[in-house]
Amino acid sequence: MKHKHKWIGIGAGVLGFFLGMLSLALRGLFNQIQIEQVLYTSFGLIAIVGVISLALAVYYLRKGREAYVIYQTVEEEEANEKAYVSAYRFLDYGTVASNILMIAMLCCLVIVTSPVIENVYLFIFSLVLMFFSFAVANYCVRTIFLIRQYKLSIFSTPKEVLSFLNSYDEGEKQAEMENAYLTLFRLNQIILPALYILLFVLSTILQETQLVALLILIVIHLYINIDQLRKTKRYFK
Template sequence: MKEQKRISTQKRVLYNIFLLLVGALIGGLSGFFSGLGVFENFSWSSALNVGLLRQFGRASLVILYPLVFFLIYRTRKYHEAYEKEADEEQNYEWYRLTFKNLEYAAIVFNISSAIILFTIFVGIVFIGNITNHKSPLQLSLIDYAIAFLYIILQAVFLKTVQKVRHYKLSAFPTTEEIKEFVLSYDESELQANYEQCYLILFNLNQRLLPALYIILGILGAFTPLNVVSGFVVLMVIHIYINLMYYPMVRKYFK
């Protein structure tokens, strides 16, 4: 078994002290500027130009949409070559490229989904707060075009997954569907996904979410921002992640 590299206790302590010092420095600077009245006229829209972020999200989709279609095209091309190739060595190469491009397409597609949700809902909520008109009909033609293209992209992506994975995945899959879909992976790919999912959950649970609590605490203490809703969302996500370990423990150690 490959020996894992471990950080010494001394380095671990120094690392945590460094994080504490950085947090203290940020808190101290925030308190200093707050005492000078820097944050008296602070507003969310001035600190983060939400309209500009929304435009940036739209612009990024101009790159992400074609990239997903390109990766889907490569996936289908390599998959066709894989099904026709007789040579075992070359066949494996086509197999590797097929699934590599499919997974890249999935990553970019999911990032596009996050950006689309941001641009549309921010358009409804934030712009609605400014105009006192929260009707989704106030969205621009660009937003409707983005949503329409996304529906087409999703259909093409799911058809490609079905063609390559030999599994029909619905647009809104249930938990059981996802379990069956994941179990259709080959053993090595399934193991890689298990490891990565564990690392994602660990980093969320032990690092990212606690760090966000601290950041929100600093913002709430030294700026006029109301961060209570942010704390509620963080708490719900944090509790959910840990509660989802219960079925695993119950099933495995029954």
């Protein structure tokens, strides 16, 4: 295990060195790229993600409803169990796709508000995507109520989500908690530190410190760690 950690450290150092060299090599190339091109390209990619996630969300939520109807009507035990598992699995897939759709919609709205973007069709597309994202979110909430028999709002509060988690059975609750802990660990120890390196590379390439992005990253990183004190205070009374 010690050797494994040693090689991870060496690999991270080598990767950082090559990223630094790459940023210096690409500095001249990025100086020739216009911000307008970057924004239009980003909008196009995000729009594609939004449309795909919209289709997937509707598809999986509908499949979840169909599987739940089968679970309610079929009496044969094996088919009943299979439909039950499928309903919950499709619901989770649809929920993830709905969340990605919401993210894509917000990104599109942020991009079209840039003074560089002067295309009214992109603005209209963003509004249409916003309408569909809220419609899908409402459909998702109603599907959750149908399958899990728990009523959530589109803009659920942390307290509501915690109460929703407590409605799970013990096995699923344990799986959710393990996944949440691993996600938090990866964010704190891997993803966010990697973003610091990425900001360093971008600052080197663009010859300008990405101050706003750095401040946002620091706030998120600090929040994740300081928020752990609430758990400590609540559990170790």
